[in-house]
Amino acid sequence: MTASTKPTAPGATDVVLEAVGLTKHFPVRRRPRDLLTRTRRAVRAVDDVGLVLRRGQVTAMVGESGSGKSTVARLLAQLVRQTSGRISLHGDEVRTRGGRAFRAYCRRVQLVFQDPFASLNPVHTVRYHLTRALRIHHRDRDVTAALHDLLTRVQLTPPEQFLAKYPHELSGGQRQRVAIARALAAGPEALLADEPVSMLDVSIRLGVLNLLRDLRDRLDLAILYITHDIASARYFADDVLVMYAGQVVEGGDGEAVTQRAAHPYTRLLIASAPDPDRIAGEADEDTAESGGEPPSLIDPPAGCRFHPRCPHAMARCRTEAPPRLSVDGNGSGHWAACWLYDAPTVAEAAT
Numbered sequence: 192m193t194a195s196t197k198p199t200a201p202g203a204t205d206v207v208l209e210a211v212g213l214t215k216h217f218p219v220r221r222r223p224r225d226l227l228t229r230t231r232r233a234v235r236a237v238d239d240v241g242l243v244l245r246r247g248q249v250t251a252m253v254g255e256s257g258s259g260k261s262t263v264a265r266l267l268a269q270l271v272r273q274t275s276g277r278i279s280l281h282g283d284e285v286r287t288r289g290g291r292a293f294r295a296y297c298r299r300v301q302l303v304f305q306d307p308f309a310s311l312n313p314v315h316t317v318r319y320h321l322t323r324a325l326r327i328h329h330r331d332r333d334v335t336a337a338l339h340d341l342l343t344r345v346q347l348t349p350p351e352q353f354l355a356k357y358p359h360e361l362s363g364g365q366r367q368r369v370a371i372a373r374a375l376a377a378g379p380e381a382l383l384a385d386e387p388v389s390m391l392d393v394s395i396r397l398g399v400l401n402l403l404r405d406l407r408d409r410l411d412l413a414i415l416y417i418t419h420d421i422a423s424a425r426y427f428a429d430d431v432l433v434m435y436a437g438q439v440v441e442g443g444d445g446e447a448v449t450q451r452a453a454h455p456y457t458r459l460l461i462a463s464a465p466d467p468d469r470i471a472g473e474a475d476e477d478t479a480e481s482g483g484e485p486p487s488l489i490d491p492p493a494g495c496r497f498h499p500r501c502p503h504a505m506a507r508c509r510t511e512a513p514p515r516l517s518v519d520g521n522g523s524g525h526w527a528a529c530w531l532y533d534a535p536t537v538a539e540a541a542t
């Protein structure tokens with residue numbers, strides 16, 4: 192049974208941002224032999240990705256390096272243009288770049304980058320960064336009060352102590368809080384957080400994740416949390432999407448995906464994550480054989496892109512790309528793009 196792509200509870204009115212069939216291929220410079228054969232090659236960074244961000248919910252996008260997560264964030268933030276597919280905010284598709292509707296979209300969908308040091312200008316103070324963002328987006332606001340609000344909201348208090356500081360005078364966690372405050376200055380409805388804690392010391396990561404959770408609850412933000420760390424997604428996200436080689440291979444509510452992972456790749460990710468409860472050397476029998484590397488995105492494998500690494504690969508997996516299939520058949524919304532969940536295929540394989 193193909194899983195429904197319609198949003199489940201909470202209702203469709205809670206949908207803030209939606210992407211359908213989102214695809215980004217980066218052209219690769221042609222080699223001399225490509226000129227002869229007229230081959231046009233491309234890195235298929237994102238292929239046919241669908242996602243929904245809902246008000247007051249965190250959706251985690253998990254996958255290993257190079258799986259296309261950051262490209263999805265840059266597409267949603269309109270920093271790069273998609274090759275195909277559509278992105279809509281409250282049901283309105285973004286069609287043109289420029290103009291009032293596009294500017295409103297860019298205000299309402301804000302991106303927080305992985306490296307707060309690189310995203311803040313070292314020659315400007317916190318006051319400058321935040322004032323500039325406020326002036327661009329809300330010319331009529333009382334700036335002093337707004338600065339105070341923003342810094343309090345990201346728990347940099349007392350605000351007066353931080354306004355005159357330069358990025359190098361702040362800790363990594365404080366810098367990321369300033370970057371988050373700058374995103375909030377626009378008054379967004381969706382926040383795209385691209386590995387927001389991966390450059391921070393382990394000891395302060397939890398504080399920043401708790402801040403994002405607090406913002407989700409207080410401001411009803413729709414948050415996309417991009418990470419390679421499935422353990423943090425388990426802790427933090429309402430919904431989880433798992434990306435492999437440019438495609439989303441599993442999705443559902445956070446608990447289902449992380450506690451009852453269905454796709455062999457998700458199981459591999461979980462088995463590879465450090466887990467203090469697992470005895471060293473002990474491996475899930477499902478994942479023990481799944482070694483190997485992710486495939487080339489210029490020439491990805493036919494069929495399921497995970498099949499060369501999959502311990503359960505069947506003949507069909509090598510030729511046909513699996514659709515989203517319901518994992519439990521009870522309408523929970525937990526799905527996997529894996530032929531293991533196609534009843535006729537499994538029956539055939541068993542005979």
Ligand SMILES: Nc1ncnc2c1ncn2[C@@H]1O[C@H](COP(=O)(O)OP(=O)(O)OP(=O)(O)O)[C@@H](O)[C@H]1O
Nearest residue numbers: 217234236254255256257258259260261262263488
């Ligand atoms: N501008 C670009 N031109 C060509 N290829 C690109 C470009 N940007 C990204 N890619 C390629 O697209 C693929 C996906 O990259 P992306 O950065 O989205 O992955 P990621 O999952 O975010 O990885 P990481 O966690 O390492 O950032 C990679 O193979 C990358 O080399």
